[in-house]
Amino acid sequence: MAYPYVHEREVRVISRNFGDPAARTLDGYRERDGYRGLERALEIGPAAVIDEVKASGLRGRGGAGFPTGLKWSFMPKAAVKPHYLLCNADESEPGTFKDRELIRWDPHQLIEGCLIAAYAMGSRHAYIYLRGEFFEASQVIARAVEEAYEGGFAGEDILGSGTHIDVTVHVGAGAYICGEETGLMNSLEGRRGEPRVKPPFPAAVGVYSMPTTINNVETLAAVPHIVRYGGEWYRQWGTDKSPGTKLFCVSGHVEKPGNYELPLGFPMMELIEDVCGGVAEGRALKSVIPGGSSVPLMDVEDCRECTLCYEGVEAAGSMLGCASVIVMDDRTNIVREVRRMVQFYAHESCGQCTPCREGTSWMTQVLRRIEAGRGAESDLDTLLDMSAQMTGTTICVLSDSAAAPVVSSIEKFRDEYLALIHGGATAEVA
């Protein structure tokens, strides 16, 4: 198959149609056994669908890793008010590039996942919230949704079952914070994408003040397979606490970057050395960010024993996040890259909470000063002090995310900071 890099150790469940343009159409998807999960869901009923997802142990793929079946079960059983399902396709965590591929190669798989989830939670309307930059992906999914309506899989009386579920493709307008679930709800209501205080949680008071569940694209893409083949089937891969397969988005200094679907619990070094062909140009490894820019950096020592599952990465001192593995070789200027990440958070802070709004900008300034060779050793204490005040003090975790790379890089790569501080901007840091 042509998906540019495929590896024999991959287990392609949700990525099985990557690189296969014929699978985009409704007919192509049906020929590849599409919509069988939805058929089975309609047969077994909503409660059994939730049980199946619970049994699979599927955990939310957007970063937090919350058990999906449990999340679904928080929705009120009686549909007194309208229920909403939101699909979070506002993919914008730096290092993450799986959702766009899932949407553009296999749009019907996502639609099927949305329909099953909406059915299980008694929701009449599902919104697929795409980030505004995804024009191309939005066109593919919009066409596929139209096909699903034409084919009787969406809209009124789905497959003659009497179930009515509408699906709407919604396109945002550019803001990282709209990937936060309550920010996304505000954005879908036409407001500024500012996160809300929880509680109340979305399952009680969500979008339009109605019970709402928000799931990541990758989570929903796995649902049709779980419902069709059963929760136990899904558990044949992964670990006890992290069952199933996961897309690993590998970027940075590797020979073969890309999306690789692997069983959770896969060893980090084998991902880099074997699956991705090693560090680019035969260089040595310096640092890895395992879960997108919001998680702590790891050094080579941390990576050696690390297995890529929720508990494995945590044991290595970081977080799996959305499994966006960013690889940095021995020439990387860590201070510069950390500054670039923090600068991003300063740009994307919504400005509601002072520690985040001010802290991200101040940290960027201090890091720029160090990068330019004008820093002092006391700046490191200032950064750590600010990080402490930015962690756990705000409505959402954007500010915690900005602090994570700063704290971990000072802890693991203090020498590089000191080299710039004492040796000036031209110091040999690598």
Added chain:
Amino acid sequence: MSAPTHVPFRNPGWAGNTGEFDLTEADVRGTDFVGERPLDGGHESAAPSYPYMLPDKDPEAVLFEGPYRERFEKIRSRYPTARGALIPALNLAQELRGHISPETMDEVAALLGLASAEVRGTVTFYTMYNKRPVGRFLIQVCTNISCSLCKGEEVLDAFLRHTDTELGETSEDGDFTVIEVECLAACGFPVAVQINSRYYENVLPDDVSALLQRLREHGE
């Protein structure tokens, strides 16, 4: 890369220049599947997504008439509140006019029965709303972590150099506006560049001149 002026810039939109790759650009982008999207937005479920970006913007275009009025009505029908339709309605206005002026905000507010201040609050929150006119091609270069590791800033510099502009400024011929953008979610294929609605991936500093030439001659 050989001398860029002689090589037509080739980029299927993903992995393109580097992968073990035998698909066409249309296959990757799904162009055939999508087909020509109707101006009225097609089925209501799809109306809130952009059918496409019009090559020629008209800052005086009426909000909304003809097929655009139909699309606006379809959008309105998909949200339980008028305010819910605000972002898709603004997107539609920008598609026609190219940017969102204070007057456009007032008009959209009137169409949806919202206060102008509410609309202004929303518009100023989101980066994709151009608050002033931009060039025929809006070039957004990612310099976030994964692209930064792979020459993101050099690519940005190359775009600025070849268009002879400063960041955010429109070139004299009105063709190009170059800005820096945060992560485009194409991190495996750096450097990611978005030009109007289209992604270009694996862009290296040496590709920039050929890419600009292709835009001038063939459009997006």
